[in-house]
Amino acid sequence: MLRRVHFIDSHTAGEPTRTIVAGLPDLGTQCVADRRRRLVQQQDAFRHLVLAEPRGSEILVGALLIDDLPDTQDTGVVFFNNVGALHMCGHGTIGVAVTLAYLGRIDSGRHTIQTSVGPVQFELSDDLHTVRLQNVPSYRLAHDVAVTLDDGRTIHGDVAWGGNWFFLTEHNDDPLTLSNVDALTIHCQQIKAALQRQGISGDQGREIDHIELYQSVGPLAGRNFVLCPGGQFDRSPCGTGTSAKVACLAADGHLKPGQKWRQQSVTGTWFEASYEAADHGQVIPTIQGDAWITADGTLLFDTDDPLAAGARW
Template sequence: MAWTNSVGMIQRIHTIDSHTAGEPTRVIVDGAPDLGTGSVADQLVRFRESFDAVRCGVVREPRGSDVLVGAMLCKPADPSCDAGVIFFNNVGFLGMCGHGLIGVVQTLKELGRLSSDSCLIETAAGVVSAKLNDDGSISVDNVASYRIAKDVEIQVQGIGNVVGDIAWGGNWFFLVKTPACDLHLSRVRQLQDHAGNIRSHLNSSGFPDVDHVELFGPPTKAGSHSQNFVLCPGLEYDRSPCGTGTSAKLACLAEDGKLMPGERWVQEGILGTAFECTYRWMDETKSRIIPTISGTAFITSESTLRFDSDDPFREGIR
Protein backbone atom coordinates (compact mmCIF):
# COMPACT_ATOMS: atom_id res chain seq x y z
CA MET A 1 0.00 0.00 0.00
CA ALA A 2 1.28 3.46 -0.85
CA TRP A 3 0.12 6.25 1.43
CA THR A 4 -1.37 8.91 -0.80
CA ASN A 5 -2.78 12.41 -0.53
CA SER A 6 -4.80 12.12 -3.75
CA VAL A 7 -8.16 13.84 -3.40
CA GLY A 8 -11.05 11.43 -2.94
CA MET A 9 -8.85 8.40 -2.26
CA ILE A 10 -10.01 5.95 0.43
CA GLN A 11 -7.64 3.23 1.60
CA ARG A 12 -8.60 0.29 3.78
CA ILE A 13 -6.69 -1.79 6.33
CA HIS A 14 -8.20 -4.97 7.74
CA THR A 15 -7.45 -5.56 11.43
CA ILE A 16 -8.25 -8.05 14.17
CA ASP A 17 -8.22 -6.85 17.77
CA SER A 18 -7.61 -8.97 20.85
CA HIS A 19 -6.60 -8.53 24.45
CA THR A 20 -4.09 -10.57 26.43
CA ALA A 21 -4.68 -10.41 30.19
CA GLY A 22 -6.42 -7.07 29.58
CA GLU A 23 -3.81 -5.45 27.30
CA PRO A 24 -5.08 -4.81 23.73
CA THR A 25 -3.38 -5.75 20.47
CA ARG A 26 -4.48 -4.68 16.97
CA VAL A 27 -3.10 -6.93 14.23
CA ILE A 28 -2.97 -5.68 10.64
CA VAL A 29 -3.88 -8.73 8.57
CA ASP A 30 -4.53 -7.14 5.15
CA GLY A 31 -3.93 -3.82 3.41
CA ALA A 32 -0.52 -3.25 4.96
CA PRO A 33 2.21 -1.39 3.08
CA ASP A 34 4.64 -3.45 1.03
CA LEU A 35 7.93 -3.43 2.95
CA GLY A 36 9.88 -5.50 0.44
CA THR A 37 12.24 -8.28 1.47
CA GLY A 38 14.85 -8.79 4.14
CA SER A 39 14.69 -9.47 7.85
CA VAL A 40 11.82 -8.22 9.96
CA ALA A 41 14.29 -5.80 11.55
CA ASP A 42 15.08 -4.41 8.06
CA GLN A 43 11.38 -4.17 7.23
CA LEU A 44 10.77 -2.29 10.48
CA VAL A 45 13.29 0.34 9.35
CA ARG A 46 11.43 0.76 6.05
CA PHE A 47 8.11 0.97 7.91
CA ARG A 48 9.49 3.68 10.19
CA GLU A 49 11.14 5.67 7.40
CA SER A 50 8.40 5.47 4.75
CA PHE A 51 5.09 4.52 6.36
CA ASP A 52 5.05 5.99 9.85
CA ALA A 53 1.74 7.65 8.95
CA VAL A 54 0.21 4.15 8.83
CA ARG A 55 1.46 3.40 12.33
CA CYS A 56 -0.02 6.62 13.64
CA GLY A 57 -3.32 6.18 11.83
CA VAL A 58 -3.83 2.63 13.06
CA VAL A 59 -3.09 3.00 16.78
CA ARG A 60 -3.67 6.67 17.58
CA GLU A 61 -6.99 8.42 18.03
CA PRO A 62 -9.51 8.66 16.45
CA ARG A 63 -9.21 4.99 15.34
CA GLY A 64 -7.13 3.79 18.25
CA SER A 65 -5.94 4.89 21.67
CA ASP A 66 -2.66 5.42 23.51
CA VAL A 67 -2.83 2.02 25.22
CA LEU A 68 -3.23 0.09 21.96
CA VAL A 69 -0.28 -1.96 20.67
CA GLY A 70 -0.21 -2.55 16.92
CA ALA A 71 1.21 -5.58 15.14
CA MET A 72 1.70 -5.84 11.38
CA LEU A 73 2.04 -9.28 9.84
CA CYS A 74 4.84 -9.43 7.28
CA LYS A 75 6.94 -11.96 5.41
CA PRO A 76 9.72 -13.50 7.51
CA ALA A 77 13.25 -13.75 6.12
CA ASP A 78 13.84 -16.92 8.12
CA PRO A 79 12.33 -19.77 6.04
CA SER A 80 11.61 -21.80 9.18
CA CYS A 81 9.18 -19.17 10.47
CA ASP A 82 5.41 -19.29 10.01
CA ALA A 83 5.07 -15.49 10.01
CA GLY A 84 6.85 -12.23 10.67
CA VAL A 85 5.49 -9.41 12.81
CA ILE A 86 6.39 -5.79 13.51
CA PHE A 87 5.16 -4.31 16.79
CA PHE A 88 4.42 -0.62 17.29
CA ASN A 89 2.59 1.76 19.58
CA ASN A 90 1.50 5.39 19.83
CA VAL A 91 5.06 6.74 19.92
CA GLY A 92 7.14 4.33 17.85
CA PHE A 93 8.21 0.72 17.36
CA LEU A 94 8.95 -2.18 19.71
CA GLY A 95 11.54 -4.92 19.24
CA MET A 96 9.27 -7.52 20.82
CA CYS A 97 6.00 -7.56 22.70
CA GLY A 98 5.06 -10.53 24.89
CA HIS A 99 1.34 -9.92 25.29
CA GLY A 100 1.23 -8.83 21.64
CA LEU A 101 2.88 -12.03 20.43
CA ILE A 102 0.27 -14.07 22.31
CA GLY A 103 -2.41 -11.95 20.61
CA VAL A 104 -0.78 -12.44 17.20
CA VAL A 105 -0.71 -16.23 17.63
CA GLN A 106 -4.36 -16.21 18.70
CA THR A 107 -5.15 -14.14 15.60
CA LEU A 108 -3.24 -16.53 13.30
CA LYS A 109 -5.22 -19.39 14.84
CA GLU A 110 -8.47 -17.48 14.22
CA LEU A 111 -7.46 -16.97 10.58
CA GLY A 112 -6.55 -20.65 10.12
CA ARG A 113 -2.95 -19.77 9.25
CA LEU A 114 -1.29 -22.22 11.64
CA SER A 115 -0.58 -25.73 10.41
CA SER A 116 0.11 -27.13 13.89
CA ASP A 117 -0.04 -26.25 17.57
CA SER A 118 3.52 -24.91 17.45
CA CYS A 119 4.89 -22.05 15.38
CA LEU A 120 7.90 -19.81 14.90
CA ILE A 121 7.50 -16.05 14.54
CA GLU A 122 10.23 -13.68 13.36
CA THR A 123 10.27 -10.35 15.21
CA ALA A 124 12.62 -7.40 14.98
CA ALA A 125 14.32 -8.67 18.16
CA GLY A 126 14.74 -12.23 16.86
CA VAL A 127 12.83 -15.46 16.29
CA VAL A 128 10.45 -16.60 19.01
CA SER A 129 8.48 -19.84 19.27
CA ALA A 130 4.92 -20.28 20.49
CA LYS A 131 2.72 -23.20 21.42
CA LEU A 132 -1.06 -23.54 21.67
CA ASN A 133 -1.91 -25.29 24.93
CA ASP A 134 -4.87 -27.57 25.61
CA ASP A 135 -6.35 -25.13 28.14
CA GLY A 136 -6.56 -22.34 25.54
CA SER A 137 -3.48 -20.49 26.73
CA ILE A 138 -0.45 -19.77 24.56
CA SER A 139 3.16 -20.24 25.66
CA VAL A 140 5.86 -18.07 24.12
CA ASP A 141 9.59 -18.83 24.26
CA ASN A 142 10.86 -15.28 24.18
CA VAL A 143 14.13 -13.88 22.88
CA ALA A 144 17.25 -14.30 25.00
CA SER A 145 16.94 -12.08 28.07
CA TYR A 146 19.63 -10.73 30.36
CA ARG A 147 20.60 -8.08 32.90
CA ILE A 148 23.28 -5.51 32.07
CA ALA A 149 23.39 -3.54 35.34
CA LYS A 150 22.51 -4.41 38.94
CA ASP A 151 21.56 -2.03 41.74
CA VAL A 152 21.77 1.14 39.67
CA GLU A 153 21.25 4.15 41.95
CA ILE A 154 19.80 7.44 40.78
CA GLN A 155 18.57 10.51 42.63
CA VAL A 156 15.05 11.45 41.57
CA GLN A 157 13.59 14.81 42.50
CA GLY A 158 10.55 14.36 44.70
CA ILE A 159 11.35 10.71 45.39
CA GLY A 160 14.95 10.53 46.57
CA ASN A 161 17.29 7.59 46.11
CA VAL A 162 15.97 5.00 43.64
CA VAL A 163 17.65 1.61 43.15
CA GLY A 164 16.94 -0.87 40.37
CA ASP A 165 18.27 -3.24 37.73
CA ILE A 166 18.51 -2.66 33.97
CA ALA A 167 17.61 -5.69 31.86
CA TRP A 168 16.58 -6.72 28.36
CA GLY A 169 13.53 -8.91 27.71
CA GLY A 170 12.88 -7.86 24.13
CA ASN A 171 12.72 -4.21 25.25
CA TRP A 172 14.82 -2.31 27.81
CA PHE A 173 13.54 -2.12 31.39
CA PHE A 174 14.46 -0.43 34.64
CA LEU A 175 13.19 -2.77 37.36
CA VAL A 176 12.76 -0.72 40.52
CA LYS A 177 13.75 -2.39 43.80
CA THR A 178 13.45 0.57 46.15
CA PRO A 179 11.55 2.54 47.20
CA ALA A 180 8.54 0.25 47.40
CA CYS A 181 5.24 1.44 45.93
CA ASP A 182 1.63 0.77 46.78
CA LEU A 183 0.39 -0.87 43.58
CA HIS A 184 -3.35 -0.46 43.22
CA LEU A 185 -5.54 0.30 40.24
CA SER A 186 -7.02 3.32 42.03
CA ARG A 187 -3.53 4.87 42.07
CA VAL A 188 -2.77 4.43 38.35
CA ARG A 189 -2.28 8.13 37.61
CA GLN A 190 0.09 8.57 40.54
CA LEU A 191 1.99 5.44 39.49
CA GLN A 192 2.32 6.74 35.93
CA ASP A 193 3.71 10.04 37.19
CA HIS A 194 6.02 8.24 39.63
CA ALA A 195 7.42 5.85 37.00
CA GLY A 196 7.65 8.62 34.40
CA ASN A 197 9.68 10.74 36.78
CA ILE A 198 12.05 7.83 37.42
CA ARG A 199 12.46 7.19 33.69
CA SER A 200 13.26 10.82 32.92
CA HIS A 201 16.01 10.88 35.52
CA LEU A 202 17.34 7.48 34.43
CA ASN A 203 17.50 8.55 30.77
CA SER A 204 19.45 11.67 31.70
CA SER A 205 21.78 9.62 33.94
CA GLY A 206 23.39 7.66 31.13
CA PHE A 207 20.69 5.16 30.14
CA PRO A 208 18.81 6.83 27.27
CA ASP A 209 17.64 3.55 25.69
CA VAL A 210 15.58 2.40 28.68
CA ASP A 211 11.98 3.20 27.78
CA HIS A 212 10.05 0.91 30.20
CA VAL A 213 9.92 1.22 33.99
CA GLU A 214 8.70 -1.69 36.11
CA LEU A 215 7.51 -1.29 39.69
CA PHE A 216 6.85 -4.26 41.99
CA GLY A 217 4.69 -5.11 44.96
CA PRO A 218 3.44 -8.18 46.83
CA PRO A 219 0.99 -10.49 45.03
CA THR A 220 -2.72 -10.09 45.64
CA LYS A 221 -3.77 -13.68 44.88
CA ALA A 222 -2.80 -17.08 46.19
CA GLY A 223 -0.31 -18.83 43.92
CA SER A 224 1.23 -15.62 42.57
CA HIS A 225 4.76 -14.50 43.41
CA SER A 226 4.71 -10.79 42.60
CA GLN A 227 2.62 -7.94 41.23
CA ASN A 228 3.98 -5.35 38.83
CA PHE A 229 3.13 -2.03 37.25
CA VAL A 230 4.81 -1.32 33.91
CA LEU A 231 5.09 2.12 32.36
CA CYS A 232 5.27 1.88 28.55
CA PRO A 233 7.19 4.23 26.21
CA GLY A 234 4.16 6.40 25.43
CA LEU A 235 3.45 6.97 29.16
CA GLU A 236 0.50 4.56 29.21
CA TYR A 237 0.64 1.57 31.54
CA ASP A 238 0.53 -2.10 30.60
CA ARG A 239 -2.76 -3.67 31.60
CA SER A 240 -1.16 -7.12 31.48
CA PRO A 241 1.85 -8.31 33.53
CA CYS A 242 3.97 -7.45 30.43
CA GLY A 243 5.67 -10.36 28.70
CA THR A 244 8.97 -8.63 27.95
CA GLY A 245 9.01 -7.02 31.39
CA THR A 246 8.41 -10.38 33.04
CA SER A 247 11.21 -11.83 30.90
CA ALA A 248 13.54 -9.10 32.21
CA LYS A 249 12.43 -9.93 35.76
CA LEU A 250 13.18 -13.63 35.25
CA ALA A 251 16.65 -12.76 33.95
CA CYS A 252 17.38 -10.86 37.17
CA LEU A 253 15.99 -13.64 39.38
CA ALA A 254 18.03 -16.23 37.49
CA GLU A 255 21.29 -14.29 37.77
CA ASP A 256 20.69 -13.73 41.50
CA GLY A 257 20.02 -17.45 42.04
CA LYS A 258 16.52 -16.73 43.33
CA LEU A 259 14.73 -18.80 40.66
CA MET A 260 15.95 -22.10 39.26
CA PRO A 261 15.58 -23.26 35.63
CA GLY A 262 12.16 -24.83 35.15
CA GLU A 263 10.85 -23.39 38.42
CA ARG A 264 7.41 -21.78 38.04
CA TRP A 265 6.97 -18.03 38.54
CA VAL A 266 3.54 -16.35 38.44
CA GLN A 267 3.61 -12.63 37.70
CA GLU A 268 0.49 -10.56 38.33
CA GLY A 269 -0.18 -7.29 36.54
CA ILE A 270 -1.94 -4.22 37.89
CA LEU A 271 -5.36 -5.69 36.94
CA GLY A 272 -4.67 -8.90 38.86
CA THR A 273 -4.35 -10.97 35.68
CA ALA A 274 -1.29 -13.22 35.55
CA PHE A 275 1.34 -14.81 33.32
CA GLU A 276 2.81 -18.18 34.27
CA CYS A 277 6.53 -18.36 33.53
CA THR A 278 9.62 -20.52 33.58
CA TYR A 279 13.05 -20.21 32.02
CA ARG A 280 16.04 -22.19 30.81
CA TRP A 281 19.63 -21.06 30.38
CA MET A 282 20.46 -20.18 26.78
CA ASP A 283 23.81 -22.01 26.96
CA GLU A 284 26.44 -23.26 29.39
CA THR A 285 27.76 -19.73 30.04
CA LYS A 286 24.57 -18.97 32.01
CA SER A 287 24.71 -15.35 30.95
CA ARG A 288 21.33 -15.27 29.23
CA ILE A 289 18.02 -17.04 29.67
CA ILE A 290 15.20 -18.13 27.37
CA PRO A 291 11.99 -17.22 29.21
CA THR A 292 8.70 -19.02 28.58
CA ILE A 293 5.65 -16.81 29.16
CA SER A 294 2.14 -18.30 29.16
CA GLY A 295 -1.08 -16.31 28.92
CA THR A 296 -4.48 -16.22 27.24
CA ALA A 297 -5.72 -13.90 24.50
CA PHE A 298 -9.29 -13.25 23.40
CA ILE A 299 -10.41 -11.86 20.05
CA THR A 300 -12.51 -8.74 20.63
CA SER A 301 -13.27 -7.37 17.15
CA GLU A 302 -12.62 -7.57 13.43
CA SER A 303 -12.61 -4.30 11.54
CA THR A 304 -11.85 -2.52 8.31
CA LEU A 305 -10.20 0.81 9.02
CA ARG A 306 -10.90 3.51 6.44
CA PHE A 307 -8.35 6.20 5.59
CA ASP A 308 -9.92 9.04 3.60
CA SER A 309 -7.36 11.30 1.95
CA ASP A 310 -9.61 14.28 2.77
CA ASP A 311 -9.71 13.38 6.48
CA PRO A 312 -7.45 15.78 8.45
CA PHE A 313 -6.87 12.98 10.99
CA ARG A 314 -6.28 10.11 8.58
CA GLU A 315 -2.78 9.85 10.09
CA GLY A 316 -4.11 9.99 13.62
CA ILE A 317 -4.09 12.85 16.09
CA ARG A 318 -0.41 13.64 16.56
Protein backbone atom coordinates (compact mmCIF):
# COMPACT_ATOMS: atom_id res chain seq x y z
CA MET A 1 0.00 0.00 0.00
CA LEU A 2 1.33 3.43 -1.00
CA ARG A 3 0.95 6.68 0.89
CA ARG A 4 1.44 9.81 -1.20
CA VAL A 5 2.51 13.28 -0.05
CA HIS A 6 2.57 16.14 -2.57
CA PHE A 7 5.39 18.63 -2.02
CA ILE A 8 6.91 21.73 -3.63
CA ASP A 9 10.59 22.42 -2.99
CA SER A 10 12.08 25.89 -3.21
CA HIS A 11 15.18 27.72 -2.11
CA THR A 12 15.44 31.20 -0.61
CA ALA A 13 18.92 32.65 -0.99
CA GLY A 14 20.23 29.09 -0.99
CA GLU A 15 18.26 27.73 1.98
CA PRO A 16 15.72 25.05 1.00
CA THR A 17 12.07 24.83 1.98
CA ARG A 18 9.88 21.76 1.42
CA THR A 19 6.24 22.85 1.39
CA ILE A 20 3.76 20.04 2.00
CA VAL A 21 0.69 20.70 -0.15
CA ALA A 22 -1.35 17.49 0.19
CA GLY A 23 -1.23 14.34 2.29
CA LEU A 24 -0.91 16.20 5.60
CA PRO A 25 -1.52 14.44 8.91
CA ASP A 26 -4.53 15.19 11.10
CA LEU A 27 -3.64 18.29 13.14
CA GLY A 28 -7.16 19.21 14.22
CA THR A 29 -9.13 22.28 13.21
CA GLN A 30 -7.89 25.00 15.55
CA CYS A 31 -5.36 27.84 15.18
CA VAL A 32 -1.83 27.45 13.80
CA ALA A 33 -0.26 27.41 17.27
CA ASP A 34 -2.50 24.50 18.28
CA ARG A 35 -1.67 22.61 15.10
CA ARG A 36 2.04 23.18 15.69
CA ARG A 37 1.59 21.70 19.18
CA ARG A 38 -0.22 18.68 17.72
CA LEU A 39 2.56 18.17 15.19
CA VAL A 40 5.11 18.05 18.01
CA GLN A 41 3.06 15.91 20.40
CA GLN A 42 1.09 13.62 18.09
CA GLN A 43 2.50 13.67 14.55
CA ASP A 44 6.26 13.94 14.96
CA ALA A 45 6.68 10.78 12.87
CA PHE A 46 5.26 12.67 9.87
CA ARG A 47 7.74 15.51 10.38
CA HIS A 48 10.56 12.97 10.31
CA LEU A 49 9.46 10.92 7.33
CA VAL A 50 9.06 13.88 4.93
CA LEU A 51 12.45 15.42 5.79
CA ALA A 52 14.68 12.49 6.68
CA GLU A 53 16.74 10.33 4.36
CA PRO A 54 16.17 8.61 1.97
CA ARG A 55 13.54 11.12 0.75
CA GLY A 56 15.01 14.25 2.28
CA SER A 57 18.01 15.78 4.00
CA GLU A 58 18.84 17.30 7.38
CA ILE A 59 19.22 20.74 5.83
CA LEU A 60 15.58 20.88 4.67
CA VAL A 61 13.04 23.09 6.43
CA GLY A 62 9.46 21.89 6.12
CA ALA A 63 6.25 23.89 5.85
CA LEU A 64 2.75 22.46 6.22
CA LEU A 65 0.13 24.49 4.34
CA ILE A 66 -3.17 24.92 6.21
CA ASP A 67 -6.22 26.03 4.25
CA ASP A 68 -9.05 25.53 6.75
CA LEU A 69 -8.26 27.93 9.60
CA PRO A 70 -11.27 29.09 11.64
CA ASP A 71 -12.43 32.71 11.28
CA THR A 72 -10.03 33.63 8.44
CA GLN A 73 -9.46 33.01 4.75
CA ASP A 74 -5.71 33.36 5.22
CA THR A 75 -3.43 30.42 4.54
CA GLY A 76 -1.65 29.10 7.62
CA VAL A 77 1.74 27.45 7.85
CA VAL A 78 3.51 25.29 10.42
CA PHE A 79 7.29 25.27 10.03
CA PHE A 80 9.52 22.41 11.13
CA ASN A 81 13.05 21.09 10.65
CA ASN A 82 15.11 17.95 11.22
CA VAL A 83 14.60 17.94 15.00
CA GLY A 84 11.23 19.59 15.69
CA ALA A 85 8.82 22.42 15.00
CA LEU A 86 9.88 26.04 14.52
CA HIS A 87 7.97 29.10 15.71
CA MET A 88 8.58 31.22 12.62
CA CYS A 89 10.84 30.95 9.59
CA GLY A 90 11.72 33.98 7.49
CA HIS A 91 13.31 32.24 4.52
CA GLY A 92 10.53 29.64 4.72
CA THR A 93 7.82 32.30 4.53
CA ILE A 94 9.47 33.77 1.44
CA GLY A 95 9.59 30.26 -0.04
CA VAL A 96 5.94 29.59 0.84
CA ALA A 97 4.90 32.90 -0.78
CA VAL A 98 6.58 31.96 -4.06
CA THR A 99 5.15 28.43 -3.78
CA LEU A 100 1.60 29.79 -3.39
CA ALA A 101 2.15 31.87 -6.53
CA TYR A 102 3.50 28.83 -8.39
CA LEU A 103 0.36 26.90 -7.39
CA GLY A 104 -1.83 29.75 -8.69
CA ARG A 105 -3.28 30.50 -5.25
CA ILE A 106 -2.03 34.08 -5.09
CA ASP A 107 -0.83 36.78 -7.47
CA SER A 108 1.52 39.69 -6.91
CA GLY A 109 0.56 42.14 -4.18
CA ARG A 110 0.09 42.13 -0.42
CA HIS A 111 -0.98 39.02 1.45
CA THR A 112 -1.17 37.66 4.99
CA ILE A 113 -0.09 34.26 6.23
CA GLN A 114 -0.86 32.90 9.68
CA THR A 115 2.00 31.43 11.74
CA SER A 116 2.18 29.99 15.24
CA VAL A 117 3.49 33.34 16.54
CA GLY A 118 0.93 35.48 14.77
CA PRO A 119 0.01 36.90 11.35
CA VAL A 120 2.80 37.81 8.97
CA GLN A 121 2.28 40.10 5.99
CA PHE A 122 4.25 39.95 2.78
CA GLU A 123 4.33 41.65 -0.59
CA LEU A 124 5.04 39.54 -3.66
CA SER A 125 6.56 41.42 -6.58
CA ASP A 126 5.35 41.18 -10.18
CA ASP A 127 8.20 38.80 -11.04
CA LEU A 128 6.71 36.32 -8.48
CA HIS A 129 10.17 35.71 -6.97
CA THR A 130 10.99 38.74 -4.81
CA VAL A 131 9.20 38.94 -1.47
CA ARG A 132 9.12 41.72 1.13
CA LEU A 133 8.22 40.08 4.42
CA GLN A 134 6.95 42.08 7.40
CA ASN A 135 7.96 39.89 10.32
CA VAL A 136 6.50 39.59 13.81
CA PRO A 137 7.50 42.22 16.44
CA SER A 138 11.14 41.67 17.37
CA TYR A 139 13.23 42.89 20.27
CA ARG A 140 16.43 42.56 22.26
CA LEU A 141 15.89 40.94 25.62
CA ALA A 142 19.41 41.18 27.08
CA HIS A 143 22.56 43.07 26.07
CA ASP A 144 26.25 42.20 26.48
CA VAL A 145 25.58 38.88 28.19
CA ALA A 146 28.75 37.12 29.38
CA VAL A 147 28.98 33.44 28.45
CA THR A 148 31.83 31.24 29.65
CA LEU A 149 32.70 28.42 27.26
CA ASP A 150 33.94 25.02 28.38
CA ASP A 151 37.54 25.97 27.47
CA GLY A 152 37.42 28.89 29.92
CA ARG A 153 37.03 31.66 27.37
CA THR A 154 34.32 34.27 27.97
CA ILE A 155 32.40 35.81 25.09
CA HIS A 156 29.69 38.45 25.11
CA GLY A 157 26.53 38.75 23.09
CA ASP A 158 22.87 39.73 22.95
CA VAL A 159 19.72 37.67 23.45
CA ALA A 160 17.05 38.68 20.95
CA TRP A 161 13.73 37.53 19.51
CA GLY A 162 13.07 37.68 15.77
CA GLY A 163 10.45 34.95 15.56
CA ASN A 164 12.87 32.48 17.15
CA TRP A 165 15.28 33.00 20.04
CA PHE A 166 18.85 33.99 19.16
CA PHE A 167 22.15 34.57 20.85
CA LEU A 168 24.10 36.99 18.66
CA THR A 169 27.81 37.51 19.18
CA GLU A 170 30.52 39.22 17.15
CA HIS A 171 33.12 36.74 15.92
CA ASN A 172 36.38 38.00 14.46
CA ASP A 173 38.62 35.01 15.21
CA ASP A 174 37.93 33.40 11.82
CA PRO A 175 36.37 34.65 8.59
CA LEU A 176 32.70 33.68 8.24
CA THR A 177 33.32 31.64 5.10
CA LEU A 178 32.37 28.20 3.83
CA SER A 179 35.95 27.01 4.34
CA ASN A 180 35.48 27.52 8.09
CA VAL A 181 32.02 25.93 8.45
CA ASP A 182 33.23 23.01 10.58
CA ALA A 183 35.04 25.26 13.06
CA LEU A 184 32.17 27.76 13.16
CA THR A 185 29.68 24.96 13.79
CA ILE A 186 31.71 23.60 16.71
CA HIS A 187 32.04 27.11 18.17
CA CYS A 188 28.27 27.66 17.97
CA GLN A 189 27.61 24.28 19.57
CA GLN A 190 29.93 25.26 22.43
CA ILE A 191 28.04 28.53 22.86
CA LYS A 192 24.68 26.76 22.91
CA ALA A 193 25.91 24.26 25.50
CA ALA A 194 27.26 27.10 27.65
CA LEU A 195 23.94 29.00 27.47
CA GLN A 196 22.12 25.91 28.71
CA ARG A 197 24.71 25.25 31.40
CA GLN A 198 24.48 28.83 32.71
CA GLY A 199 20.68 28.97 32.50
CA ILE A 200 20.64 31.80 29.95
CA SER A 201 17.36 31.73 28.08
CA GLY A 202 14.79 33.74 26.21
CA ASP A 203 11.67 35.27 27.69
CA GLN A 204 9.83 33.03 30.19
CA GLY A 205 12.69 30.54 30.16
CA ARG A 206 12.33 29.62 26.51
CA GLU A 207 15.34 27.92 24.96
CA ILE A 208 17.74 29.92 22.82
CA ASP A 209 17.98 27.49 19.94
CA HIS A 210 19.69 29.65 17.28
CA ILE A 211 23.26 30.94 17.51
CA GLU A 212 24.29 33.81 15.23
CA LEU A 213 27.89 34.85 14.68
CA TYR A 214 28.36 38.15 12.87
CA GLN A 215 31.00 40.40 11.34
CA SER A 216 30.83 43.83 9.76
CA VAL A 217 31.42 43.99 6.01
CA GLY A 218 30.97 47.75 5.64
CA PRO A 219 28.62 50.59 6.54
CA LEU A 220 25.11 49.27 7.15
CA ALA A 221 26.04 45.74 6.11
CA GLY A 222 26.98 42.57 7.95
CA ARG A 223 27.79 38.93 7.36
CA ASN A 224 26.51 36.10 9.53
CA PHE A 225 26.77 32.42 10.29
CA VAL A 226 23.62 30.99 11.87
CA LEU A 227 23.50 27.56 13.46
CA CYS A 228 19.95 26.23 13.52
CA PRO A 229 18.43 23.94 16.21
CA GLY A 230 19.20 20.70 14.36
CA GLY A 231 22.92 21.43 14.02
CA GLN A 232 22.73 22.61 10.39
CA PHE A 233 23.88 26.06 9.30
CA ASP A 234 21.56 28.42 7.44
CA ARG A 235 22.54 28.81 3.80
CA SER A 236 20.57 32.07 3.65
CA PRO A 237 21.15 35.15 5.82
CA CYS A 238 18.28 33.80 8.02
CA GLY A 239 15.09 35.85 8.07
CA THR A 240 14.40 35.58 11.80
CA GLY A 241 18.11 36.01 12.54
CA THR A 242 18.22 39.16 10.44
CA SER A 243 15.14 40.39 12.32
CA ALA A 244 16.91 39.76 15.64
CA LYS A 245 19.99 41.58 14.31
CA VAL A 246 17.91 44.58 13.24
CA ALA A 247 16.30 44.69 16.70
CA CYS A 248 19.76 44.84 18.29
CA LEU A 249 20.97 47.51 15.88
CA ALA A 250 17.87 49.57 16.64
CA ALA A 251 18.36 49.17 20.40
CA ASP A 252 21.96 50.41 20.07
CA GLY A 253 20.92 53.37 17.92
CA HIS A 254 22.98 52.10 14.98
CA LEU A 255 20.04 51.77 12.59
CA LYS A 256 17.23 54.28 12.19
CA PRO A 257 13.62 53.41 11.26
CA GLY A 258 13.38 52.95 7.50
CA GLN A 259 17.15 52.79 7.05
CA LYS A 260 18.36 49.83 4.95
CA TRP A 261 20.54 47.07 6.39
CA ARG A 262 22.11 44.49 4.10
CA GLN A 263 22.70 41.04 5.59
CA GLN A 264 24.98 38.53 3.88
CA SER A 265 25.03 34.81 4.62
CA VAL A 266 28.06 32.58 5.03
CA THR A 267 27.35 31.36 1.48
CA GLY A 268 27.47 34.90 0.07
CA THR A 269 23.73 35.46 -0.55
CA TRP A 270 21.93 38.59 0.65
CA PHE A 271 18.76 39.85 2.35
CA GLU A 272 17.82 43.51 2.67
CA ALA A 273 16.21 44.64 5.92
CA SER A 274 14.68 47.68 7.60
CA TYR A 275 12.26 48.28 10.45
CA GLU A 276 9.47 50.40 11.88
CA ALA A 277 9.46 51.34 15.55
CA ALA A 278 6.81 49.65 17.68
CA ASP A 279 5.67 49.85 21.29
CA HIS A 280 7.74 48.80 24.31
CA GLY A 281 11.08 49.02 22.51
CA GLN A 282 10.09 46.49 19.87
CA VAL A 283 10.55 46.82 16.12
CA ILE A 284 8.63 45.52 13.10
CA PRO A 285 11.30 44.23 10.70
CA THR A 286 10.89 43.99 6.95
CA ILE A 287 13.04 41.43 5.14
CA GLN A 288 13.41 41.24 1.37
CA GLY A 289 14.70 38.19 -0.47
CA ASP A 290 14.16 36.00 -3.51
CA ALA A 291 12.92 32.41 -3.73
CA TRP A 292 12.84 29.93 -6.60
CA ILE A 293 10.90 26.71 -7.17
CA THR A 294 13.23 23.71 -7.49
CA ALA A 295 10.89 20.70 -7.52
CA ASP A 296 7.24 19.68 -7.71
CA GLY A 297 6.72 16.07 -6.76
CA THR A 298 5.15 13.31 -4.76
CA LEU A 299 6.81 11.44 -1.91
CA LEU A 300 5.88 7.75 -1.92
CA PHE A 301 5.77 5.63 1.23
CA ASP A 302 5.31 1.90 0.70
CA THR A 303 4.26 0.08 3.87
CA ASP A 304 6.57 -2.79 2.89
CA ASP A 305 9.58 -0.47 2.66
CA PRO A 306 11.78 -0.89 5.77
CA LEU A 307 12.60 2.84 5.51
CA ALA A 308 9.04 4.03 4.92
CA ALA A 309 9.19 5.97 8.19
CA GLY A 310 12.50 7.60 7.31
CA ALA A 311 16.02 6.65 8.30
CA ARG A 312 17.25 7.08 11.88
CA TRP A 313 20.98 6.89 11.23
